[in-house]
Amino acid sequence: MSTAVDAGQHAEAGHGHDAHPAYLQHHFDNPQQQEGAAKLGMWLFLGTELLMFSGLFLAYFYMRSQYPEMVHEYHEYLNKWMGALNTLFLITSSLTMALAVRSAQVGKAKLSGRLLLVTIAFGLAFMVVKYLEYSAKFEHGLLPGDAFAEHVAGGVQAGWYGGPQLFFGIYFIMTGLHGVHVLIGIGLLVWIYVKTQRGAFSGNYYTPVENVGLYWHLVDLIWIFLFPLLYLVK
Amino acid sequence: MAKGYIRGREAAGVHETHHHVMPVKAYLGVFGALMVLTALTVLVSEMNLGSAALAVAMVVAAIKSAFVIGFFMHLKYDTRFHSFVFFGTLLFIGIFFLMTFIDINTRALVNKDWGNTAWVLDRGVEIPPAPVPHEEGGEAHEPSAEVKDGEAAPAPEVKDGEAKPAAEAKDGEAKPAADPAPAPETGR
Numbered sequence: 001m002s003t004a005v006d007a008g009q010h011a012e013a014g015h016g017h018d019a020h021p022a023y024l025q026h027h028f029d030n031p032q033q034q035e036g037a038a039k040l041g042m043w044l045f046l047g048t049e050l051l052m053f054s055g056l057f058l059a060y061f062y063m064r065s066q067y068p069e070m071v072h073e074y075h076e077y078l079n080k081w082m083g084a085l086n087t088l089f090l091i092t093s094s095l096t097m098a099l100a101v102r103s104a105q106v107g108k109a110k111l112s113g114r115l116l117l118v119t120i121a122f123g124l125a126f127m128v129v130k131y132l133e134y135s136a137k138f139e140h141g142l143l144p145g146d147a148f149a150e151h152v153a154g155g156v157q158a159g160w161y162g163g164p165q166l167f168f169g170i171y172f173i174m175t176g177l178h179g180v181h182v183l184i185g186i187g188l189l190v191w192i193y194v195k196t197q198r199g200a201f202s203g204n205y206y207t208p209v210e211n212v213g214l215y216w217h218l219v220d221l222i223w224i225f226l227f228p229l230l231y232l233v234k
Numbered sequence: 235m236a237k238g239y240i241r242g243r244e245a246a247g248v249h250e251t252h253h254h255v256m257p258v259k260a261y262l263g264v265f266g267a268l269m270v271l272t273a274l275t276v277l278v279s280e281m282n283l284g285s286a287a288l289a290v291a292m293v294v295a296a297i298k299s300a301f302v303i304g305f306f307m308h309l310k311y312d313t314r315f316h317s318f319v320f321f322g323t324l325l326f327i328g329i330f331f332l333m334t335f336i337d338i339n340t341r342a343l344v345n346k347d348w349g350n351t352a353w354v355l356d357r358g359v360e361i362p363p364a365p366v367p368h369e370e371g372g373e374a375h376e377p378s379a380e381v382k383d384g385e386a387a388p389a390p391e392v393k394d395g396e397a398k399p400a401a402e403a404k405d406g407e408a409k410p411a412a413d414p415a416p417a418p419e420t421g422r
Contacts, residue, residue, distance in 0.1 A: 036313065043316045047323035054327040058334055065338060080276070087272050095265040098306040102261065105253055210308075217307045224298045227272075228291040232279035 067162035083231035093122030107203035144169030
């Protein structure tokens with residue numbers, strides 16, 4: 001592999017001690033150790049992300065166990081085809097992300113960059129669909145808490161316990177937090193794309209691509225559960 | 235070539251990293267499986283399986299997750315310690331869910347013993363009539379929202395107008411001393 005020299009491999013000048021690739025931080029012995037630390041950190045972070053979302057899933061299951069009829073009735077107001085379309089977008093973006101990481105792995109930076117752009121495009125498409133869905137909910141007053149139907153018919157007078165505002169509260173918190181993750185993911189993908197274009201990655205060093213990929217797959221993973229639970233209650 | 239270190243000692247060849255590269259076909263196969271399972275999820279929801287629907291949907295979602303985590307996230311070929319972190323997380327999520335569900339499913343029993351009406355009525359458990367104010371009970375039966383063109387249906391009618399926790403709190407009437415439940419939110 002030594003013939004596949006990295007762009008940064010010769011940037012040792014000025015370090016004042018032994019040679020090492022530019023991508024290797026001083027506090028690591030070798031690239032494997034650096035990569036291992038970075039990926040372990042990422043998996044730990046993903047673990048905390050799962051724990052955070054698990055609280056919301058638990059809230060959902062609790063609401064559903066207490067007010068099954070209400071959840072059943074009001075999930076009909078979510079457009080399941082919009083949800084299915086978004087599932088399609090996210091799963092496809094996960095594929096392109098995985099292929100982008102693979103391309104970086106085998107040193108095809110150009111292909112990797114293109115696949116990252118496709119991933120970003122699918123992420124944006126997801127957010128556009130989400131925007132359309134949210135707009136429809138706002139318009140019809142399908143909102144959490146006090147805001148439910150407020151500007152449509154002067155607010156909710158009764159049925160506070162187990163009312164539909166609970167369902168839309170859970171809906172907006174879960175899809176909202178997920179949407180924030182999609183937006184952050186898009187931002188990270190842009191950053192990785194720019195770095196890829198600058199030739200920062202090679203077959204020896206592509207850990208950031210891989211870690212952003214892990215984050216993006218996690219976003220997909222959460223949606224895989226959100227979609228049937230919110231849109232397909234039956 | 236550049237020299238590196240292993241545990242502080244100089245060593246040759248340490249900059250070489252060896253990664254498992256999955257073939258593109260494998261990724262496409264996983265993608266295909268995910269698409270089929272997504273279609274299956276939608277189909278199942280159309281079939282009106284009743285109480286089994288949630289379980290089926292969750293099993294399908296779990297299989298999809300296994301594909302994403304195992305292949306897209308590469309956990310199958312990754313350091314086993316990463317699997318340990320991941321499954322450790324799942325274990326704690328499991329404990330979190332289990333404890334909460336034990337609480338939810340035994341609450342009715344406890345509340346019945348304590349004479350807490352608000353929770354027990356929700357679960358349809360027979361209890362002796364509780365002193366609950368009736369003054370604002372009529373309000374509970376009003377439809378929540380009259381929406382034009384039927385976009386948003388009115389809130390589901392409360393089955394039992396006898397005990398409206400919301401009305402209870404509005405009246406500010408003292409609840410039975412034995413009632414351990416926190417004051418319900420009125421939301422107003």
